[in-house]
Amino acid sequence: MKAGPVGRLLGRSRPLPALPAPGTVTLRARGLTVARGAREILREVDFEVAAGEVVALVGPNGAGKSTLLAALAGELPATAGAVELDGSPVTAWSTLDMARRRAVLPQSHTVGFPFTAREVVAMGRAPWAGTDRDRGDDAAIAAALAAADVGHLAGRAFPTLSGGERARVALARVLAQDTATLLLDEPTAALDLGHQEAVLGLARDRARAGAAVVIVVHDLGIAAAYADRVAVLDDGRVAADGAPRAVLTTALLSAVYRHPVEVIDHPVTGAQLVLPVRAVSAATPASAPRG
Numbered sequence: 001m002k003a004g005p006v007g008r009l010l011g012r013s014r015p016l017p018a019l020p021a022p023g024t025v026t027l028r029a030r031g032l033t034v035a036r037g038a039r040e041i042l043r044e045v046d047f048e049v050a051a052g053e054v055v056a057l058v059g060p061n062g063a064g065k066s067t068l069l070a071a072l073a074g075e076l077p078a079t080a081g082a083v084e085l086d087g088s089p090v091t092a093w094s095t096l097d098m099a100r101r102r103a104v105l106p107q108s109h110t111v112g113f114p115f116t117a118r119e120v121v122a123m124g125r126a127p128w129a130g131t132d133r134d135r136g137d138d139a140a141i142a143a144a145l146a147a148a149d150v151g152h153l154a155g156r157a158f159p160t161l162s163g164g165e166r167a168r169v170a171l172a173r174v175l176a177q178d179t180a181t182l183l184l185d186e187p188t189a190a191l192d193l194g195h196q197e198a199v200l201g202l203a204r205d206r207a208r209a210g211a212a213v214v215i216v217v218h219d220l221g222i223a224a225a226y227a228d229r230v231a232v233l234d235d236g237r238v239a240a241d242g243a244p245r246a247v248l249t250t251a252l253l254s255a256v257y258r259h260p261v262e263v264i265d266h267p268v269t270g271a272q273l274v275l276p277v278r279a280v281s282a283a284t285p286a287s288a289p290r291g
């Protein structure tokens with residue numbers, strides 16, 4: 001046991017977590033209801049994620065995706081039902097023990113002080129300070145910077161970065177935390193097409209290495225391509241949860257998004273494509289550039 005505040009903190013914390021066996025459920029919500037003020041934002045949600053899988057959480061704006069992620073992270077109390085992390089109620093874990101087991105990428109990233117990108121990423125290592133695993137800090141930070149393609153930004157002040165660059169630095173912080181469960185809220189929202197694919201590829205890599213990954217995305221084609229399972233939230237309830245082929249259907253998506261949607265197979269690769277039905281196209285000859 002080391003002396004000082006960290007040592008005392010360690011004295012109260014549980015043993016360092018081992019990587020869960022593939023297929024082990026790391027996070028599970030049962031009958032989860034969350035109210036804010038008088039409104040029930042989530043109603044009787046059952047949800048789980050297992051080591052080795054990527055679950056895409058999708059649904060319209062305001063459906064409750066961020067609320068579900070916050071409740072799964074133990075950051076928002078349940079009104080009814082329960083959330084378990086690694087077999088114990090989230091209410092039973094200390095903040096430090098939870099930070100060693102699950103990392104959370106929030107939907108918005110605010111860093112007031114002009115920390116450099118590297119310093120922001122290094123914050124992800126805080127839960128391991130004073131443990132055997134802090135010897136891996138430099139390697140974890142370097143790997144996370146590289147994985148999120150922000151190594152060239154390491155010395156830049158976070159507030160001076162573009163929205164997409166900030167999003168990738170924030171993701172690198174979460175990767176550096178090196179937990180077995182990852183909760184990512186719209187990590188691709190500000191990203192260009194190439195970086196979106198890269199982030200989903202990273203999620204897959206983490207799952208292949210044994211992590212349980214929940215990722216909120218709006219692009220349903222991306223969800224179909226990279227996720228093992230897709231859970232659709234609609235107005236605080238789970239409208240569907242299963243393999244992309246079973247869940248992403250014209251009927252379900254048109255109903256949930258209140259907009260006609262087509263799901264078709266790519267003519268060459270067979271990949272599922274999800275397209276909103278559009279009444280007019282800007283590229284029709286009638287609206288072609290004049291003169």
Ligand code: ADP
Binds near residue numbers: 037041061063064068
């Ligand atoms: P999503 O992430 O799916 O877009 P959210 O989980 O952020 O949806 O929000 C779900 C609903 O909860 C929305 O109607 C939103 O207005 C409401 N909500 C979110 N945060 C709060 C809050 N702090 N107080 C009251 N209502 C909230």
Ligand code: MG
Binds near residue numbers: 065066067107185
């Ligand atoms: Mg949200």
